[in-house]
Amino acid sequence: MWKTIRINSNKNLIETEEYKDAYMGLGGRSLIAQFLNDEVNPDCDPLGEEAKIIICTSMFAGSGLVCANRLSVGAKSPLTGGIKESNVGGSAAKALSDHNIRSIIIESKPKIDGIMKVILIRSDGSISLEDATSYQGMNNYEFVENMQKKYSENISVISIGVAGERLYKNSSLQITEYGTNYPCRAAGRGGLGSVLASKGIKGIVIQNADEKSKPAYADQEKFSRIRKALNKSVAEASKTNPFSLIGTACTIDKTGVAGIIPTHNFTGTISEKIDNLKSDKFIDFVNRNGKNQHPCQSGCLIKCSNIIKDNDGKFLTGGFEYETIALCGPNCDIYDFETIARMDRICDDLGLDTIETGASIALCMEAEIIPWGDANAALELYQQIAEGTEIGNLIGQGTAAVGEHYNIKRIPTCKNQAIPGYDPRGTIGTGFTYATSSMGADHTAGITLGKDDPTDLAGAIQTSNVMQRIFAMADSMTCMMTMSTLGGQLDQLAELYNAMYGGDLNAEGLFAAADKTLKMEHEFNKKAGWTKADNQIPEFFRTEPLPSTGKTFNIPAEMMGI
Numbered sequence: 177m178w179k180t181i182r183i184n185s186n187k188n189l190i191e192t193e194e195y196k197d198a199y200m201g202l203g204g205r206s207l208i209a210q211f212l213n214d215e216v217n218p219d220c221d222p223l224g225e226e227a228k229i230i231i232c233t234s235m236f237a238g239s240g241l242v243c244a245n246r247l248s249v250g251a252k253s254p255l256t257g258g259i260k261e262s263n264v265g266g267s268a269a270k271a272l273s274d275h276n277i278r279s280i281i282i283e284s285k286p287k288i289d290g291i292m293k294v295i296l297i298r299s300d301g302s303i304s305l306e307d308a309t310s311y312q313g314m315n316n317y318e319f320v321e322n323m324q325k326k327y328s329e330n331i332s333v334i335s336i337g338v339a340g341e342r343l344y345k346n347s348s349l350q351i352t353e354y355g356t357n358y359p360c361r362a363a364g365r366g367g368l369g370s371v372l373a374s375k376g377i378k379g380i381v382i383q384n385a386d387e388k389s390k391p392a393y394a395d396q397e398k399f400s401r402i403r404k405a406l407n408k409s410v411a412e413a414s415k416t417n418p419f420s421l422i423g424t425a426c427t428i429d430k431t432g433v434a435g436i437i438p439t440h441n442f443t444g445t446i447s448e449k450i451d452n453l454k455s456d457k458f459i460d461f462v463n464r465n466g467k468n469q470h471p472c473q474s475g476c477l478i479k480c481s482n483i484i485k486d487n488d489g490k491f492l493t494g495g496f497e498y499e500t501i502a503l504c505g506p507n508c509d510i511y512d513f514e515t516i517a518r519m520d521r522i523c524d525d526l527g528l529d530t531i532e533t534g535a536s537i538a539l540c541m542e543a544e545i546i547p548w549g550d551a552n553a554a555l556e557l558y559q560q561i562a563e564g565t566e567i568g569n570l571i572g573q574g575t576a577a578v579g580e581h582y583n584i585k586r587i588p589t590c591k592n593q594a595i596p597g598y599d600p601r602g603t604i605g606t607g608f609t610y611a612t613s614s615m616g617a618d619h620t621a622g623i624t625l626g627k628d629d630p631t632d633l634a635g636a637i638q639t640s641n642v643m644q645r646i647f648a649m650a651d652s653m654t655c656m657m658t659m660s661t662l663g664g665q666l667d668q669l670a671e672l673y674n675a676m677y678g679g680d681l682n683a684e685g686l687f688a689a690a691d692k693t694l695k696m697e698h699e700f701n702k703k704a705g706w707t708k709a710d711n712q713i714p715e716f717f718r719t720e721p722l723p724s725t726g727k728t729f730n731i732p733a734e735m736m737g738i
């Protein structure tokens with residue numbers, strides 16, 4: 177039977193609960209939506225006593241389904257003020273599944289702010305809260321190294337760095353990566369690192385389970401048969417999938433040429449330097465000492481991740497992704513993989529969302545605090561974020577706060593969250609997602625790149641809505657990267673669900689479950705104070721044409737429910 181671990185950070189109490197029948201068949205994003213609606217007052221202070229943070233696995237974690245060992249982190253976001261589910265790979269979800277743990281709920285607040293603990297899940301399944309005073313102020317890489325020395329090399333760690341400890345609204349939780357054991361996988365969006373810090377938790381350490389067990393499936397034989405076929409189809413498709421062969425960085429080949437990648441704070445100016453960041457250069461950069469086609473979690477057959485090493489062959493960073501390259505690179509007029517990879521490492525180490533941070537640094541350039549494209553000056557700002565200086569603390573409050581502080585007109589945020597690596601003028605369906613989704617400006621809520629037509633507004637909206645449903649489905653089951661293949665086999669996926677949990681779901685049932693997740697998220701946000709008037713895209717996207725196409729974001733406000 178699955179278990180829920182509930183931790184009261186005020187009483188230092190750990191309880192193991194049987195997994196609720198009502199939650200059976202939920203996982204990842206759907207579980208977070210249900211849980212937050214059931215247990216958290218949407219009106220609460222995200223860092224206060226009433227707030228809770230939930231860390232859970234996908235509904236298929238531990239089952240051997242391709243890429244299904246996903247971890248979801250959910251809470252009311254201190255950045256957007258709405259619900260947030262941040263979905264991440266790494267080794268933790270599998271490790272939790274091996275202990276039969278589906279979710280960890282952390283609630284209340286420590287009696288004294290700033291006193292930190294580590295949640296230790298031992299090999300024998302026992303759980304304790306360990307004093308973490310000596311690790312306070314430590315960043316993720318050093319923290320993980322310390323945990324490995326103390327508890328063994330073979331652990332999975334979920335942790336925060338100083339960004340979380342400083343309660344920054346752009347702070348992440350970092351997860352150790354499968355294979356390297358470095359904390360380079362990020363549950364980045366929404367500032368959830370600060371929520372974990374507000375509970376006085378520095379990290380969660382999971383030792384490998386002595387005895388791996390899993391609950392009985394409704395029909396194990398059927399499950400194994402369908403899983404084998406689905407896994408085979410994904411493995412086959414990955415042989416020609418550019419995300420498998422190159423990584424998400426290959427997206428630049430499309431967005432760079434089309435002017436959709438953010439440049440110079442979303443002006444869309446195309447620089448010839450974009451050639452420095454194309455796929456062929458990326459492969460050269462990765463291959464100088466590292467490698468691509470790395471699986472970030474066990475059971476991944478797509479392997480879109482990578483290992484980046486420095487000139488001396490020392491590990492620099494992993495999971496070096498398109499979004500980080502776009503926001504920390506061209507959006508700041510920086511076109512050099514070496515520098516951007518260093519920024520990625522710093523963000524992972526401090527526990528910072530690379531998207532929010534890159535967008536904020538660009539605003540500092542727009543405000544003439546540092547010159548455009550000055551990599552050293554940008555790296556100095558990262559240092560100030562670490563030190564918590566006045567400007568460092570300002571950047572920690574997120575892109576909207578930076579823009580407002582410097583009185584900047586062009587602030588690229590929706591629902592207070594920085595827009596990721598796709599200019600909404602070049603993909604209006606994605607822009608619609610940024611403005612209307614339950615997650616704010618988040619491409620993982622429903623990207624429509626290459627699927628929308630700027631002359632067909634209704635079609636773009638429809639595509640966005642379909643993608644929002646598909647992503648809600650994927651984030652509950654497995655890695656969204658599988659959906660280009662599994663999305664065409666939803667009846668089989670539903671049969672897999674039936675073989676695991678029982679029932680007679682079909683593809684329509686999966687969509688209905690995704691709709692329920694979205695409905696719960698929107699209900700939470702409504703109670704938290706979001707209204708349709710918040711479904712805004714920043715005005716400059718409506719008035720300034722994208723240089724590459726001459727087009728603005730043209731979905732009228734009334735079509736966005738405003």
Ligand code: SF4
Pocket residue numbers: 243265266470471472473476477478479480481655656657658
């Ligand atoms: S496809 Fe990429 S993000 Fe998804 S599990 Fe595999 S390596 Fe991780």
